[in-house]
Amino acid sequence: MSIFVRTAAAAALSTALSLLPYAVSAETIYGAMAKAYQNNPDLNAVRAGLRATDEGVPIAKSGYRPRVSATATGTLTRLDQEFLPRPLDYHDGSAGITITQQVFDGFQTLNNVRAAEATVYSSRETLKANEISILLAAAESYSNIARDQRIVSIRKQNLAFLKEQLNAAEARLSVGEGTRTDVSQAQAELANAQALLVNAVAQLKESEAVYVQIVGDAPKGIKQPSPASKALPKSLDQAVATGLRENPSIAAAQYDVDAAGYRVKSAEGTMLPGVVVQGALTRSTGNEPGSNLDGTTASVTARLEIPLYQGGAEYGQIRQAKERLGQQRILVDSARADVQQTIVSAHAQLEAALANISANRAEVSAANMALDGVIEERKVGQRTTLDVLDAQQTVLAAEESLVSSQRNAVVASYSLLAAMGRLTVKSQGLQVAEYRAEEHYEAVKDKWFGLRTVDGR
Numbered sequence: 001m002s003i004f005v006r007t008a009a010a011a012a013l014s015t016a017l018s019l020l021p022y023a024v025s026a027e028t029i030y031g032a033m034a035k036a037y038q039n040n041p042d043l044n045a046v047r048a049g050l051r052a053t054d055e056g057v058p059i060a061k062s063g064y065r066p067r068v069s070a071t072a073t074g075t076l077t078r079l080d081q082e083f084l085p086r087p088l089d090y091h092d093g094s095a096g097i098t099i100t101q102q103v104f105d106g107f108q109t110l111n112n113v114r115a116a117e118a119t120v121y122s123s124r125e126t127l128k129a130n131e132i133s134i135l136l137a138a139a140e141s142y143s144n145i146a147r148d149q150r151i152v153s154i155r156k157q158n159l160a161f162l163k164e165q166l167n168a169a170e171a172r173l174s175v176g177e178g179t180r181t182d183v184s185q186a187q188a189e190l191a192n193a194q195a196l197l198v199n200a201v202a203q204l205k206e207s208e209a210v211y212v213q214i215v216g217d218a219p220k221g222i223k224q225p226s227p228a229s230k231a232l233p234k235s236l237d238q239a240v241a242t243g244l245r246e247n248p249s250i251a252a253a254q255y256d257v258d259a260a261g262y263r264v265k266s267a268e269g270t271m272l273p274g275v276v277v278q279g280a281l282t283r284s285t286g287n288e289p290g291s292n293l294d295g296t297t298a299s300v301t302a303r304l305e306i307p308l309y310q311g312g313a314e315y316g317q318i319r320q321a322k323e324r325l326g327q328q329r330i331l332v333d334s335a336r337a338d339v340q341q342t343i344v345s346a347h348a349q350l351e352a353a354l355a356n357i358s359a360n361r362a363e364v365s366a367a368n369m370a371l372d373g374v375i376e377e378r379k380v381g382q383r384t385t386l387d388v389l390d391a392q393q394t395v396l397a398a399e400e401s402l403v404s405s406q407r408n409a410v411v412a413s414y415s416l417l418a419a420m421g422r423l424t425v426k427s428q429g430l431q432v433a434e435y436r437a438e439e440h441y442e443a444v445k446d447k448w449f450g451l452r453t454v455d456g457r
Contacts (some may be wrong), residue, residue, distance in 0.1 A: 026221025063109030092286025106272030
């Protein structure tokens with residue numbers, strides 16, 4: 001058995017033993033996504049924003065409802081004349097209630113409600129897009145840690161191997177079989193390996209910090225994940241067709257078109273007649289001589305308003321609404337093109353990563369065989385220490401390339417699912433309660449009054 005094989009086996013055993021305490025609490029990539037879905041503050045902020053958007057519907061529906069107001073006035077008058085034995089105080093007051101009901105407003109309220117509902121549906125799709133984005137970020141972060149942990153392990157093995165080579169070079173020099181150059185070369189490679197290990201550890205810490213930011217928990221027992229297998233398409237054409245049909249970004253853009261169309265109709269409604277009915281009830285009292293202030297007055301007034309010209313603002317608002325409708329239609333096409341490009345790119349990256357894994361595995365196997373051969377040839381004087389060091393660097397590069405390719409395959413597979421709109425709690429079977437946006441909407445859409453939110457704040 002070669003020195004490298006013995007060293008690698010010892011390092012692998014040491015690494016395995018160091019991971020044993022975490023075996024019980026090892027985190028899977030699905031567990032990381034589930035935690036991110038539940039804990040990520042950015043995602044929770046988007047959910048809160050959607051709940052605020054839900055309130056736009058009852059706000060718009062207020063145009064259907066009556067407006068009630070109460071008024072009260074009181075006056076105290078003091079009359080102080082020279083001919084009066086004492087000042088006289090007179091008082092009068094009134095209290096009343098007014099109810100105003102919009103009977104017809106050119107369908108503005110109707111279209112405002114429909115626009116608010118379309119905005120809610122658009123925001124739900126935007127939330128889905130954000131959920132997918134966070135799940136993808138969690139999967140990528142998990143894969144980055146798995147990659148960086150393996151690179152640290154590989155570089156530790158490389159460091160141990162180079163220490164053995166330095167010891168061997170010094171031993172040969174002491175018996176007159178080697179040269180000072182061999183020792184210096186081994187020392188230089190050892191110093192470089194130490195620097196590489198420090199960089200790998202720093203990169204691992206950075207990846208762990210990103211993981212905590214996204215997932216909301218420290219990484220424990222991270223293992224090398226496999227590429228996604230659930231809900232993957234059978235072909236690129238199927239992936240594109242699914243993405244164009246299910247990607248929430250496209251659906252959100254389509255709902256935005258609906259909302260913009262209703263806003264055009266609402267703006268046009270400002271040029272139509274309006275009918276308002278108002279009822280008033282007033283109670284008056286007073287003690288002023290010669291006046292009869294005590295009494296109750298009731299009235300009902302119907303008012304028809306026909307807008308003729310409002311300074312031109314109404315025309316500008318209609319044109320503005322139509323331009324925004326046109327903009328939203330263009331954004332739908334843009335969303336479709338973006339989704340298609342992302343799917344094609346992710347699919348190509350997945351194919352390339354899978355092909356690279358096969359090639360890198362063959363490269364690692366060949367590089368290790370070559371290293372063992374160079375070591376044996378050096379024993380009989382056919383190779384130098386520099387040849388051994390060069391062969392080891394080839395092994396190191398091949399192993400790190402394999403690790404990177406495996407990470408790229410995982411990320412590309414989940415990126416493909418995300419672009420298709422299928423990286424969801426349901427499709428991946430995540431063990432976490434799915435957020436139900438419609439529950440809050442149903443609770444507030446028809447509310448007439450109340451200051452507290454649904455959760456009691």
